[in-house]
Amino acid sequence: MTLLRASDYKRMPWKNGGGETVEIAIFPPGSSVEDFDWRISMAAVANDGPFSIFPGIDRTLSILQGNGMALAIAAGDPLLLTMESSPLPFPADVPVNATLPDGPITDLNVMTRRATFRHVVERHSGPFSGEAAGNITLVLALEPLTVSTGDSKNRLEKLDGLLIEGGLSFVIEADQSESAFFLITLEHI
Template structure:
């Protein structure tokens, strides 16, 4: 059985925010209801507060646009103006967002604190890279630009710009070789040990 699952952009779900300040395009989630993790792209069109997600750890990466400024609780204002700049914050934090100059698109990772830890990285793909199987881990790969081919012992999948894949190693599996050229956003989800 394959541990690779390709998600084409046609499968993403785009919804308008309740406050009418933008859009969320949900790319993937671990479970339909009470998710362990969720990945989306936000289109921020106007200044305003972020929704609260108690018990969730969040990562946000700037993808496109001139940037945003975030006031997170009482911390110093965080300014993201370079593509792939990232900020991490608690889902229950009070977050106010201001656009620097026009709308932005942002990559969002949500991880339920008591279930998984998320490691997020954006990087170029030039040639090849290897994702090694780690029992209990799940990997998400998003082709932000270019084309990537993912090969495992059982599958070969092609990701064009905008497509994604999930590699599930929770029950084991074979290493994955990514080859091609472009830019990727990768997220590794590791189960949090029960206490």
């Protein structure tokens, strides 16, 4: 297990230079936006515009804060993604244009290299118990909570993460009955 504190996340410019990304975790460690196998990040989006293109990458986007973002994927009709929406998976190597109908947002972005990894992103709330499926499960807290695995307990504050590897069972105890969090499963192909 690896505890990831929001205060330690790495900040960097977007690949297309249009904003800033906060990198939560990347594999292999030390890889760049050009050669990662998987990457989990957040971004503050303040303006309409195109997404960066990532050849051979699949991506899932979720809204963490704000009133939503409309995405036109591969010249399709725009889809409105809000905080209440399910995470939206789509290929990162097709043109995507984003518009902000009601102000800036912050998003959660999960990307995997299609040839080596696949991922699933789920939003949950309240108490939860499960097993770390796939190779890695990341718990990302949207509100304070505690994650227990066997004899270990980890306290997560807002936007902290916990990487759980190799099929460990875990229990999430929420501070409030509706405390929300994301479960991100990363599986090597």
